[in-house]
Amino acid sequence: MTPDQTPICYIVSDSIGETAELVVKAVSSQFNAQDCEFRRIPYANDIETIKEVVQEAQHFNSLVAYTLVDPELREYMEKSTREYRIQSVDIMGPMLTSFQKLYKKSPKLEPGLVRKLDESYFKRVDAIEFAVKYDDGKDPRGILQADVTLIGVSRTSKTPLSMYLANKRIKVANLPLVPEVKPPKELFQAPKEKIIGLVIDPYKLNDIRKERLKTLGLRSQANYAKMDRILSELEFCENIIKEVGCPTIDVSNRAVEETAQKILHMIRGREENE
Known part of the structure; x- marks a missing residue:
């Protein structure tokens, strides 16, 4: 040398x-x-x-x-x-x-732990961006790309659940079911095990919607919180869930974290069977 x-x-x-x-x-x-x-x-x-x-x-x-x-x-x-x-x-x-x-x-x-931490971080960021992009049915194409898609009537915690799961690196799309709006074709094209229907007791939903109207400064007698409207929406939701053939979770008396853990358990069970 x-x-x-x-x-x-x-x-x-x-x-x-x-x-x-x-x-x-x-x-x-x-x-x-x-x-x-x-x-x-x-x-x-x-x-x-x-x-x-x-x-x-x-x-x-x-x-x-x-x-x-x-x-x-x-x-x-x-x-x-x-x-x-x-x-x-x-x-x-x-x-x-x-x-x-x-x-x-x-x-x-x-x-290699630093790299593993970095990969975990970027996966979480990707999942959060995905949840924001495909929140509230903004773009139904996300249903075919999602790890799981949440469907249900308004005020069944779809968005909070999506963000909670995104922080667990799960890509979630969510879609509100409204009688006046025909569900997108993507909902029926996606694997049924990747769709989860969120159901809720009508009286519990009535209370939630009344509180929501109050926070918005609106009258609690609005059609949004009327029981006949709620029953109509829930019936429509139930029919769509049956048509899709997907599993359901009753969110009536569950905290977001509890529902999220149940969804994670369902996802893990699905992955073990693949």
């Missing part, structure tokens, strides 16, 4: 190596290191892989930067790079030690 050789930075990770590469490139930019060659070695989960990297690196003007959560692999990397007089940087080790002292407990030592 000679000092005038083009520098090579080996980025070794037990996951895909994105974190280590970002750190290395951020630092190298401070030196205008445009001639530096970066070689990423992902999924280095055994000593043999690390040994191969070190044996190659000894022949170049090199630096080994690594993120390894396994203490045995970190120790081997440190020992072997020192033995071959290769510059090395343990990016994750010192931080793991500091957090261990901070939390007073041992780390999980599971590679």
Whole structure:
């Protein structure tokens, strides 16, 4: 190895190596290191892989930067790079030690957790955006794309349920059933097990709608809260649910969280049977 050789930075990770590469490139930019060659070695989960990297690196003007959560692999990397007089940087080790002292407990030592957290976050964001886009029957095409579609008359908690489930990374569309509006064809094209009908006691719905009118500053005697109107809507809803052939949940005396857990249980059961 000679000092005038083009520098090579080996980025070794037990996951895909994105974190280590970002750190290395951020630092190298401070030196205008445009001639530096970066070689990423992902999924280095055994000593043999690390040994191969070190044996190659000894022949170049090199630096080994690594993120390894396994203490045995970190120790081997440190020992072997020192033995071959290769510059090395343990990016994750010192931080793991500091957090261990901070939390007073041992780390999980599971590679790739940051990526898993990121994927979970973006799935939740996608699900929330989906719920907003396909809320209240705005676009019936969402019914065919949804993990689950909620149908029912007004004030059966379709929107709150959609948002709650979206935070669990479930893509939900919801559709209000109104006698004057013919349901979209997509409702009958989607798999019936992906549709859930929300039903409610008429007297409970009457109370809910009266309260809703009050908050809007409207008279509680409006047609929206009249019992004959409510019974007509519920009958229409029941007929559509029978035609679709989907399961139902009675939301009369259930909190949103309780109904959501029941829906999640139904989704998990469906997935196990697929």
